Amino acid sequence: MKSKDIQEVVKTKYGNGDGPMKIYRDLAGVVSLKTIKLWIKMINNTDSINLSSTPGRPHIARTKANISKAKWDLNRKKQVSTRKLAVEMDI
Known part of the structure; x- marks a missing residue:
């Protein structure tokens, strides 16, 4: 089940x-109770669940360019620590 489908289930329930605890139990822990409460707060405020961006820190280290550069460096050098590799790549 995709996130949008789960959001629709939460909105419908x-x-x-249904309250947040009942929805959490019905979904069997697929989504955390904290997330359900956050979505319910969004429903109360805007009557929809709009996630403009993903929560959490931005993903800057896992780009295609960084992954290919790390693979190239690892193939070139047999033993290198991840910390040294990160320093070399400015991550």
């Missing part, structure tokens, strides 16, 4: 009068 909340619209039917």
